[in-house]
Amino acid sequence: MNYQDSLEELESRLLVGRTEEVLHFLKLLADERRSKKIMNLFGTAGVGKSYLLDELKRQAHLRQAATLSLDSEQFWHTPSDFCLHILQTLHVYHKGEEYHPSQLLEECVSKLNEKAADQRLVLFLDIYENLDGLDHWLREYFFKRLSANILIVIAGRHPLSEAWLLSPGWRHFISRVPLSHLPYDAVERYAHYCHIFEPPIIQEMWRRSKGHPLTLSLLSFTLQPKDQEGNGAFHEEMDTLPFVVSQWLREVPGDHLRPLVEAAAVLRHFNQDNLSFLLKREITASEFFQLIRFSFVRKVDSGWTIHSLMRESIAQDMRGRTPLHFADLQKRAVHYYYEKFTKSAHSVRTPEALELTFFLGDALIRAFLNWFDPLPKPFESIHTGHREELLEYIRNQRHCPSPKTIKLFDPHTNRHFDFHLTAEQTLYPLNWLDHDRLFSLGYDVLRVLRKENGAISALAAVVPINEKTLPYLMEHSGSRSFFTALSKQELERFNVPEHTRAGWFIHTIHQDDYEDVTQHTAIGHMLHGLMFTGEFLLCSPAPFPFFKAAHESLGFDIAEFATHTNYDGVTPTLVFFRDTQGKHLPAYLQKLLKRSGLDADLRLEEEAVPTAALPASQGTVTSLDMSMLTAREREVAALVLEGLTNAEIAARLYLSEVTVKKHLKSIFEKMDVSNRTQLVKKMLV
The missing domain is CATH 3.40.630 (Aminopeptidase)
Structure with missing residues (x-):
């Protein structure tokens, strides 16, 4: 048995308390009548959905079924990008090929149905709560075209919406499988697999985790015999995941691994290269393998990822504990993805562009993130x-x-x-x-x-x-x-x-x-x-x-x-x-970079960037009128058009008033005007 097989066998044993769910999947997989088309797994964050999907995939492979896994964090959430991601995953899309959206849908459905013609195919969709904008299209158009030989497994924090159950076409083809917290015997079995046998520690793991799998996995590191000294009285906050994460960060990784965990939590997907870039030093293979051994780290197509709830909890901890360090890590991440984006075709919505959109935001956006709960309720x-x-x-x-x-x-x-x-x-x-x-x-x-x-x-x-x-x-x-x-x-x-x-x-x-x-x-x-x-x-x-x-x-x-x-x-x-379509994407990303205050760090080229395609005849500034202005000068001119004073423009763009005046002087010269009034009149012609 090789290392990969040994690792998968260990992961299967650590997936405790989910036997009924695995057996239910195998029953649906083997059902010759194909009476159910969708298995809907749902449960709170950290309940183990992604790890259960990994086990279901292993079980499908053991029964000679083909599988296709889609993580909603790895593609833009449009019908076309969804289909394109499937074709890329199937290795049937060739770079440079162009499809009309309707052709893309037909090609995607055709390739999936071809793959399912001779063998059972299981399509796994994880983190479905992120695909709200695709839900109607998937329900009413895409899934209905798929072969009956394709079993769809949808996993998310919430059950499929009422609209699915009200649809006559879907009502009888969905098997809903709620995932609850683990019972005591499963917690005990998990503790034994982690070489924890002392009954007081196991009981404390049960009491503090309440059977929540992610919390349980962290407690298996932090609860030591010394924790059981005294009368067992704990503060109520010690039962919460944020407290457990904070405790885990202090006690488990050590000074050598903690920076890696924090950097990995800033990135949605990480590998040895981007971690090295964020930390400004070469990460050794030994360090990397120590990082990915943690139970909350999963292998995905684009590298590795930390469980979303763990990632959110670590980020929240860093925002409060070391906000400047957290901001610096985010800035380094932006540098990394922007450098890759500038080497790609700018009009293509690459993975790097997607990641940049995730990171960029000004002080107001950061204030919102600092205020928000890590677990949103669903609409x-x-x-x-x-x-x-x-x-x-x-x-x-x-x-x-x-x-x-x-x-x-x-x-x-x-x-x-x-x-x-x-x-x-x-x-x-x-x-x-x-x-x-x-x-x-x-x-x-x-x-x-x-x-x-x-x-x-x-x-x-x-x-x-x-x-x-x-x-x-x-x-x-x-x-x-x-x-x-x-x-x-x-x-x-x-x-x-x-x-x-x-x-x-x-x-x-x-x-x-x-x-x-x-x-x-x-x-x-x-x-x-x-x-x-x-x-x-x-x-x-x-x-x-x-x-x-x-x-x-x-x-x-x-x-x-x-x-x-x-x-x-x-x-x-x-x-x-x-508008981020085609040629407008670079302009949008540069605008976000500037609002984030990162344009100087990245030394953005002050070249003319196409403005969004809106009718020039309706009083907007045309690309011809503004072509001689730099991107920053266009921003200043637009704010002049809004009626802002120099001080207000400086505050909006995070500049000094002196810099604003310099930009205005340059604008006046290029536009051949003498003052703000003449500038506004010329812009509105």
């Missing part, structure tokens, strides 16, 4: 059966609105952010909510967040842009000013078939308590998912500083020509868009 889609419940939520909000203050803090820059909303302003997002029309669009447009008692606490409406929804978007108060300004040729970009999309319109986001961190966490996670599709995003939030600052921090541009007053008939309201 769930609703349908017409929830109409009365939705109306009750809206009535309650209108009956007793109250003013709110959102307080944020960025420990890296010691900056505080205070945003105030009046009672009336908290209701603005509900002003144009046409729920019946939104229900009629389908596509899981309306989504809600729920409290522990099941009541709605937040509402979101997100509309895919395609030929079916475009007529509605041409009429809607928040989107019509944008779409009606486009030329026929420009509009054609968004007129795609209804089974796909050209982007998303973020229609409405409302919450019953703007001071509730759990609600902001859930909303942030949902928006994060949309941004990781890499698709065109459009929105027109209520005209208040909080929403404006948040969208600018996320790298959105302002469609100046689409400003409207449709919220209240008086207040000018901005329309924001984010």
Whole structure:
């Protein structure tokens, strides 16, 4: 038996308490009637879903079944990128080949069905909660085209949404398998495999982990006989995973391995090379093998990864304990991926571009991350059966609105952010909510967040842009000013078939308590998912500083020509868009780099970068007008157009006023104007 076989056998033995789940999978795999098409594994973070998938894959191979594993963190979340990732994993995609989106779908389905023609094929999808933007497409289009000889295993923190169970086509083909915490006998067996036999220690492992697998694996390192001295009294916080992670970091890795663990936790996927780059020294093979032996580290296609919950807990610990060190590691990660991105085809959405999007953010974004809970609650889609419940939520909000203050803090820059909303302003997002029309669009447009008692606490409406929804978007108060300004040729970009999309319109986001961190966490996670599709995003939030600052921090541009007053008939309201398609991707990444304050470190070239493709005839600055300006000068000019003073521009771009004045002097010379007024007039011609 070779090393790999020995390692897999050990991992199988350490996967305790999951015998029933493995047997259930084997039953579905062997079912000749193919009565179930999907096995849905779900459970809380750290409950062992990914390791169970590894075991199911091993069992499938032992029975001569083919497997294909997809990790949602390794590709952009669009239908085309999903299909492309499958073709690449199957090794049937050749670099440089170009497919139309519809051809890509047909090619992907065809290759999967070909592979399943002669043998059983198991398709594993892990971390499914990240694929919210693909859920409707997978349910209504992709999975329905797959051969009955393909078994789909979907693993995530939450069960598949109600929409799956309401669908006549899926209701009887899904086997839901909840994963609970481990019972005492499984904990005891795991302790024995870890060479822990003392009953007091095993009992303490059970009491403190409550059978949670990730916590259990960490406690197996940290609980020593010395912990049992005294009367056994522990503080309540000692039972929490963050405390266990903090304790583990102090006691287990040692001074030589702790920096490796921390660096690996900053990266979503790591290997010996990028760890060496982050730590500014050569990581030896011996050190690397010590790192990957930890139970929370898994091998994936692109290297290795730390369990997401462990990664989030370590990052949270570092943000509070060593914020400057954490920021430095993130900066080094950006350097690493940006260097690789600049060597690739800039218009291609490479893995490096995906990783850069994950890392970049200014002080406000860091403040949000510092505030957010590590485990977001999920939004769930609703349908017409929830109409009365939705109306009750809206009535309650209108009956007793109250003013709110959102307080944020960025420990890296010691900056505080205070945003105030009046009672009336908290209701603005509900002003144009046409729920019946939104229900009629389908596509899981309306989504809600729920409290522990099941009541709605937040509402979101997100509309895919395609030929079916475009007529509605041409009429809607928040989107019509944008779409009606486009030329026929420009509009054609968004007129795609209804089974796909050209982007998303973020229609409405409302919450019953703007001071509730759990609600902001859930909303942030949902928006994060949309941004990781890499698709065109459009929105027109209520005209208040909080929403404006948040969208600018996320790298959105302002469609100046689409400003409207449709919220209240008086207040000018901005329309924001984010375009990372094709040639616009480098410009977007450079903008985020600059907002993050990393442009000087990376010595970005001050060359003209194509601006987002919007109609030049509607009062925007054309690429021709601005071609002589550097990227930084264009940013300054855009802020002048917004009416900001030199001091406000300096604060927004993290520059000194002297530097802003130098940029303005250069802009005036290049644009052949003498002052700000002349500049604005020339830009609006």
